[in-house]
Amino acid sequence: MGKRLDGARNAPNSVSRSAPRSRWEEHRARFEAYIEGLVFSEEPRLETLVEAMRYSMLGGGKRVRPTLCMEVAEVFGAEPGLVLPSATAVELIHTYSLIHDDLPAMDDDDFRRGRPTVHKKYGEAMGILAGDAFFGESLTLITVHQEGSPEQVLEVVRELAGSTGVNGMAGGQVMDMDQTGVGGAADPETLHMIHNYKTGALIKSSARIGAILAGAGEEEQAAVSEYAMELGLCFQIVDDVLNATSTREALGKSAGSDAEQGKATFVGVYGLDGAKREADEAAEKALQALSTVDGDTSGLEELALFVRHRGH
């Protein structure tokens, strides 16, 4: 079944010399330093749980969501460090979804980012519970550590409520599993819906949270939401294209594995050329969405172009 954007493949600095490294790598370095400091508990009886959580959250990845959140905050005039607690909350929720997706009852993956998955290393019960624990810890980061007015912080929680429940991540994974085996026979509407629910909603929230905490207005929030939805869509389509065309070596996993597993993919539904056109269109819409934003959106533009052209 389809995957979330997990950074397992095509990390920016390994794929393209034209990657927008400077500002993104700066956000990323700050983010990595921040999460390195998260311990959750020093209770000896919880040592293994904390170890499992740190194992999964410190295991790399592109960190698209938190760095997007930081960049959007900066576009609207906030110091990117301001949003670190909420940006981290989003990444921890993403991490929890990856751990649960990997479980034997779901995708049954033994490896992620070249290392054993959490349930392979710590057992299945720990995989379930480490994921569950991340949700509570995400809320603690937001409600205890996030600066901002109560209205703003509450709005951050409301964002994540919508993007993680039935009409977000969890519902998207259900639909994705339902479609596995259908492959190219999936209808375009269902395919888009799976993507929007499963990954689009949380990516949109990442951008929106950056805007909310920076004090951006409704219109500006809507603009970056639109940008982020299209960015996430573009990322997913390019992922499908790369999966269908790249060699195993370039991809870090079996090329063509989506087709083998009967996943509903954009290549399966639109064909290779059609999928590339869809990716172009999504990137174009992402850039267009930024046109109304009053601020330096060059970093966001770079990211959209990078996402469209990575791996080539």
Add this chain to the structure above:
Amino acid sequence: MGKRLDGARNAPNSVSRSAPRSRWEEHRARFEAYIEGLVFSEEPRLETLVEAMRYSMLGGGKRVRPTLCMEVAEVFGAEPGLVLPSATAVELIHTYSLIHDDLPAMDDDDFRRGRPTVHKKYGEAMGILAGDAFFGESLTLITVHQEGSPEQVLEVVRELAGSTGVNGMAGGQVMDMDQTGVGGAADPETLHMIHNYKTGALIKSSARIGAILAGAGEEEQAAVSEYAMELGLCFQIVDDVLNATSTREALGKSAGSDAEQGKATFVGVYGLDGAKREADEAAEKALQALSTVDGDTSGLEELALFVRHRGH
């Protein structure tokens, strides 16, 4: 391994004629009517997910948490219906924990409240995802539907953050699983810690949320927190006592099953008489905690006495 207070056994109206039915049953009826109206999504592709969620949340139970939340709100002068969204959020989080606890990798239970568990009826993946989805939906109930100032509503989320993460429900379940097989050899401190994290924290939050939303002060919040912690402890100890002494018929499950499974229980650690004394002490402390509260605490007192003496 130990269980949460799930209402599988000893529903008030089936056990004792002295149960404080009137006000509690009124809260409960209002609560049941409220959750009956929760649909989450009308998207046909999510029909099974919604069905699985409704199957588990409408499957009965004593509803200790939401009715406690409502009663506490009333003690501090609020209309109990005011707190329904947050009270429901607590119950949905409790429901999600039960679904995950029942999974094959955890307690591997096929039945709950006399019906197949969610994963037995809908498959293991759906069990994991229905649980996950409940968390997001709980947050939507609070952040979209709960009346109150932003400060109050944010405080409700903060409460749940603390009682569900590493230092709450998830961490408690990890410790409980670690102790399974240890049985009577568990040390009292660990036993109390398991209970506090796994069930005590969320029951405390139920009471505290009622107080927060009713506008009670810090001292009043502290008093009902103390009450709820002792109430939850008393409930757990009595549960262990009943498990060790009741017949299968009275209990609705195998009597003595805790001992068979090597669970860490209060009877195992303190012996039968010692456990009864601990239960008395907890009930007494619960009542004492109410002594500083300026309001009609008779309903809370009734509940403490009922919890202590149920099943006799």
